[in-house]
Amino acid sequence: MKKSKKILITGGAGFVGAHLVEKLIKLGHKILVIDILKPQGGISFVNKKCKFIKGDISKISTIKKIKLWKPEIIYHLAAQSAVEPAYDDPKFDILTNTYGTFLLCNLAKSINVKKFIYTSSAAAIGSNSKKIINESIKVNPDSLYGITKHNGEILVKQILSSTRIKTIIFRLFNTYGPGEDLNNLKKGMVSIYSSYIWKKKPIIVKGSLNRYRDFVFIEDCVAILAKCVSVNFKNKNELFHxxxxxxxxxxxLLKKIIKASKNKFDYPIIQKKSTRGDSFGFRSSSKKLLGKFKYKPRYNLDKGLEKYFKWIKKIPIKKNLKPYHPLKNK
Ligand SMILES: NC(=O)c1ccc[n+]([C@@H]2O[C@H](COP(=O)([O-])OP(=O)(O)OC[C@H]3O[C@@H](n4cnc5c(N)ncnc54)[C@H](O)[C@@H]3O)[C@@H](O)[C@H]2O)c1
Structure with missing residues (x-):
């Protein structure tokens, strides 16, 4: 086995974070998770095999605790992580996504970590007229969430520019899979529409049926993120879609979700007006990412949805989904 590293994962109890923690533990690394346990996307899950500190990344007291542990690599995932809820509590969004990222970058600089990996979002890009984009696209976020995630990108690059720390920024596109909170109808297109199917209710779509997105199954997303520990990045700053x-x-997407559910129920679609800040469409090339990481996607949408619904079918309709977290007994 390769040398075990000390890795901090902020937001490690959220949807993507919990899967990443599990993967990195399996690879033999020592993990510290900092999380406020207020996810938008995931069912909160604290892995028993990692060190866990409940804390807010926008508080100096939390940053001091991280400093004592001295990670070698930081994955910064903690965020107010969705477009709609940003407007419900803009102060929390701005504090976490911008000030929290500012504090973490300064911490990374002061303890001289080797790599700083930041999960930005396709929302940072905003709408554009190009059919297909890549990492060189000029950004123009449509939402507050997009703005604060983009601010995070700028802070990472600017604060860590004068250091030897490698920075790797990922703009995540719509990522879905087991572990998402089906009771949350404000984040994740796949989980929101799947939630109506889970409850055997008409599907409410806020906005046009012609909007478009790239969809990524959680296992593909986390496989790429985890590879950052071992990949040798020649450039000091990297950006990947x-x-x-x-x-x-x-x-x-709706057609595929209904098919994957195998439910014999007629799902009427009720269209409502779109929500504030919602972008019309993103479509990006994956060439740079798959080339650099030498990665072949393991899941297309049909295969990912099949696995997703195997999990959903086991969950009774309940408010508290914690007992049904897919990583619970692993
Ligand atoms: N899931 C997606 O499709 C997607 C798409 C684009 C970008 N992203 C980005 O990926 C990252 C992970 O997203 P996710 O889907 O797992 O979201 P999530 O909401 O499930 O997880 C985020 C975690 O961060 C924690 N957190 C929030 N504010 C905090 C604070 N101030 N201090 C400490 N912890 C805090 C939450 O409690 C939660 O556990 C986020 O940075 C998000 O912006 C995700």
Whole structure:
């Protein structure tokens, strides 16, 4: 086994974070998770095999605790992580995504970590007229969330520019999979529409059926993120669009979700007006990402949805989904 590293994962109890923690533990690394346990996307899950500190990354007291542990690598995932809720509590979004990232970058600089990996979002890009984009696209976020995630990118690059720390920024596209909170109808297109199916209710779509997104299954997303520990990055700053290059409209997505559910129920679609800050479409090339990481996607949408619904089918309709977290007994 390769040398075990001390790795901090902020937001490690959230949807993506919990899967990443599990993967890195399996690879033999020592993990510290800092999390406020207020996820938007995931069912909160603290892995028993990692060191856990409940704390807010926008508080100096939390940063001091991280400093004592002295990680060699930082994965910074903690965030107010969705477009709609940013407007419910803009102060929390701005404090966490911008000030929290500022504090973490300064901490990384002061303890001289080797790599700083930041999960930004496709929302940082915003709408654009190009059919297909890549990492060189000029950004123009449509939402407060997009702005604060983009601010995070700028802070990472600017604060860590005068150091030897390698910075790797990933713009995540719509990532879905077991572990998402099906009771949260404000984050994640796949989980929101799947939630209506889970509850056997008509599907409410806020916005056009022609909107389009790239969809990534959680296992592909986390496989790439985890590879950052061992990959040798020649450039000091890297930016990747974390997409497997599979793009669908909402209309096409709904068809696939209904098919994957195998439910014999007629799902009427109720269209409502779109929510504030919602972007019309993102579609990105995955060439740079798959080339650098020498990665072949393991899941297309059909295969990912099949696995997703195997998990969903086991969950009774309940408010508290914690007991049904897919990583619970692993
Ligand atoms: N899931 C996606 O499709 C997607 C898409 C684009 C970008 N992202 C980005 O990926 C990252 C992970 O997203 P996710 O889907 O797992 O979201 P999530 O909401 O499930 O997880 C985020 C975690 O951060 C924690 N957190 C929030 N504010 C905090 C604070 N101030 N201090 C400490 N912890 C805090 C939450 O409690 C939660 O556990 C985020 O940075 C998000 O912006 C995700």
């Amino acid at each position: 974390l997409t497997m290059g599979e793009n669908l409209t909402v209309k096409e």
